[in-house]
Structures are given as C-alpha cells and as structure tokens.
Amino acid sequence: MKSMAKRIASSELMIWLIVCMVGMFFLYPLRKSLRFGIDLVGGTYLTLEVKTNIALETELVRKLQSIETKFKRERSISLVSKTIQQQSIVLTFENQQQTQDAARILKADERDLTQTVDKNSITLKFSEQIEKRIKEDAVLRNIEVLRTRLDKFSVAEITIAKQGEKEIIIELPDVSNPQEAKEMIGRAALLEFKIVEKMGSSESELLLEYDGDLPDDLEIVPHEREHGRTPYYYAVQKYAKVTGRMLSDARPAMGGKTGIEPVVQFSFNEEGAEKFYELTSRNQGRQLAIVLDNEVISAPRINTAIRASGYIEGTFTSEEVKKLAYLLKSGSFVAPVTFEEERQIGPSLGAESIHNGLYSCLGGFGLVFLFSLYYYKWCGFLAFLALIYNLIFILIGLAWMRATLTLPGIAGMTLTIGMAIDASILIFERIKEELAKGSSIKQAIDTGFSGAMGVILDGNITTFISGIVLYNLGSGPIQGFAVTLMLGIIATLIATLFFLRSFFKFILGNFSIQKLSI
Secondary structure (H helix, E strand, C coil): CHHHHHHHHHHHHHHHHHHHHHHHHHHHHHHHHCCEEEHCCCCCEEEEECCCHHHHHHHHHHHHHHHHHHHCCCCCCCEEEEEECCEEEEEECCHHHHHHHHHHHHHCCCCCEEEECCCCCEEEEHHHHHHHHHHHHHHHHHHCCCCCHHHEEEECCCCCEEEEECCCEEEEEEECCCHHHHHHHCCCCCEEEEEEEEEECHHHHHHHHCCCCCCCEEEEEEEEECCCCCCEEEEECCCEEEHHEEEEEEEEECCCCCCCEEEEEEECCHHHHHHHHHHHHCCCCCCEEECCCCCCCCCCEECCCCCCCCEECCCCCCCHHHHHHHHHCCCCCCCEEEEEEEEECCCCHHHHHHHHHHHHHHHHHHHHHHHHHHHHHHHHHHHHHEEEHHHHHHHHHHHHHHEECHHHHHHHHHHHHHHHHEEEEEEEEHHHHHCCCCCHHHHHHHHHHHHHHHHHHHHHHHHHHHHHHHHCCCCCCCCCHHHHHHHHHHHHHHHHHHHHHHHHHHHHCCCCCCCCCC
C-alpha cells in the first residue's frame, strides 16, 4: 500500500490530482465560491427609463457655452440674450446686421447644428440624426456608469442591457442589500459648481429680489436641509461650466472647519482644473454653491483662486461620505433615470431550477457512465473519471473568472458532458485500430492520443469560435451559456489530452498489462 502511494506521489498523475484537490478546496462551499444568476437564486429585476431629452439639453448647454465664448471674442457682435427652449438654442442680438454676421460664423463653425434666422434672433438645433445618436449614446454611457457602481456589490457580471430606445434592464441576483443597490442606481450624482447670485429663506423671497421674474440664465436651488434648521434657497447660474464629469478622483477624508468632519476630497482632470481656476479667480469674495442633484450641499466663500483640488463638506456621516465619494468616482449619469418596473423573483423558483439543472447533469453523467462502461469497459471507466475532472475544472474556471452561473450555463455544462466523452471515443477508437494492427499496448496508446489530437483540436476549436461569437453578440443568458461552453472545451482538452493520458501512463508504468480492456 505504501509502495503504491509512493508511486502515485512520484508520477505525473499526482500533479493533476493536486490541482483537482486544491480546486475543490477553494470551491467549498460551492454556494460562496460561485456567483449564481437571478434564475437560480432569485433577486430583483429592474427596468429603468433614461431621460434622453435631458441628455440632449445637456449637449445644447455645452454648445451654448462654446458659442458664448466665441462671441465674446467677436467685439462687433453683442449677444443680448441666450436661452434653451424646446430642445433648441435661441440667441438674440442687437440688430439684424449682427444677427446675419453671427449666422455666418455659426454656419461655418457649428456644422452639426441647423439654424433658423428670424429678425434679430437665431434658433439652433441638432438634426434628427445627431439627436438620435446623442440619445443612444446617453443610454450606453449610463449602462457603463451602472456597471461601475454595481461592482461595489460584487455583481459586476449581472445583466445590464439596453431595451428598446431608452430603457435599461438590470438583474440583481442574490444581492444582500437590494435597497442600497437601488439607491446607488437611482441617483444621478451630478455635481455642479455654480456662483451664488442671491440667497434667501424661501423661493418667493428670492423672486421678489428680481421683481417676480427670474432671469433666463438663473435658477433657484434649495440648500440641503439640516435637522432643526430652516432651509436656505440660492439663486445660482443655470448652466454650470464646471461639473463632476471633470473630476479625476474623489475619496472620503477628514476636514472641514474642525478638521475632523467627514468630507469628500476631490481633484480635477486637466480641463476641470483650468475651468475651476478661471471660475474661482474671477469670483473671489463671492459664494460658490456646490450642487449635487439640484440640491446645494454647501456654499463656501471663495477666498483665493483654486486650481486642481478641494473638498465637499456638509452634514455627512462617515458612511454617507463613502457613498458620495464612490458615486462621484463612478461618474454621473449622462441623463437621469427613473424606475419603471420592479419585480422580485423568489428563491423558490431558483431552487427548483437548480434541482432540475442538477438532475439533468446527473442524468447525463449516468447515461454517459453506462455507455462508457458497456462499450469501452475499464477504459470507459477511466474516461468517466476524466469527465468528472472536466466538470470540476469548469467550476474552478467559473469561480476564478468570477463569472455568473445561470440556468443556460448549466445547459452548457450538460452539453459539454456529451462533447467531452466524444474526445475520449476518438482516442479509444484510434487505440483499437492500432491494437488490431498488432501494435503493443504502449505503442497503441501513444499513437491513439497523438493520432486523435488533430481531430479533437479541430472540432473543439471551431466550437470555441462559435462560443466567442455567442458571447460577443448575445445578451446575459446567451453569454452564460457561451462562457460555460468555452470553459468546457478548455476543460475537455486538459482532461482528455493530459489527465487521461497521465492515467494511462501511470497504469502502464506500474502494472503488467497483458490485454487492454477496451
């Protein structure tokens, strides 16, 4: 017995057995090592609608700011007013001559905008094709922001996909705190820096300051409510020149007036640093409102020009600071989203799916085992051991890749069982041919593996390519199937060409085999 143990320990087979045992150690318990899809463990199914019209307005604001800067350099053109109305930019000039000059400049420089001239005003808007592209881009970019945010919950492989023209579907499988995930999903996290024009205790008080008619380039924003205090309202610039999209980093820190308050420390990218420096240098002594999702967090006074970094303070707890920093770092939505539908999928359905999937796998294993044993005798038993190794290797691959196992994925594993035994059949048939020719057992086995390798590789590589196509073009369930299919192919090649061969080598090297049971 000791002699046999030493032989196994010194053989090539031992390497594959160690890999298998280490893999099984890290897989246990399976429930914690693998991610399961919503169809297996239940969860939350969400449908979001992207407010694509707001994304269009945001692009118009950027165009308006660029046009305003352009006309400031043109001393002969005086811009009287500028507004955004009905998804169009409306510019008003002093006279018709200036209007014509401005129209000529805009036609040459802003080719993606169509213009309509009416007396002293010019109306600019995007073409239908560009509008469609902006709206599509808003949905796709929001999906990327969602992927970054949901990575916090270790569900980076969940389904986040576009549906229709402006909807996004999200599946949250087995998330420990779905309500927190929903809060992260629903917040636009749009950070803006705006100069304060006036402040008051109510909106009506501020409107009185402007004789009841607020200028088109201003808006009234409430201050974040503090416990037991009357909220303030600020009249600020409507369009921010510096936003959170220009941040390069945001992280929780300690600071504020006392130096120990939870704050969010931020830094700008190159563009943001230049614009923030210009904003603070031109408005020293004035208040700067830090606005998050249309609510003022704080409004500190600008004492000196600031370029690259700063911090956001408010009535935050340490946990709120962490969340806010994470939201800002993940990026703001290009356009806000609303929850259109929410469905809860109970774990009972998932448990039934798991049981059915396991039964199908076990049924496939049982049938393959009987076929192998009946048709190839003891060699068939070795092929079945290689099949078990194959399955363990697939599970190791899924855990290592942090991929999500779904019901289609289990179907892919079941399909792999049939494909894996096919490789063994090719090898065994080749061995039988060599034995029929009168070759020795060792020579027949060597020739069987080397001779069948080309055919096995050809068949599996073409199937692997199909898996790549399915993964790139398919959605969540199809991708789950494709992942297990591709992992199954890799596992089949390893289990058949290396593990099974090392088994045969060990038997031939340690036992006197007169006749091969095949």
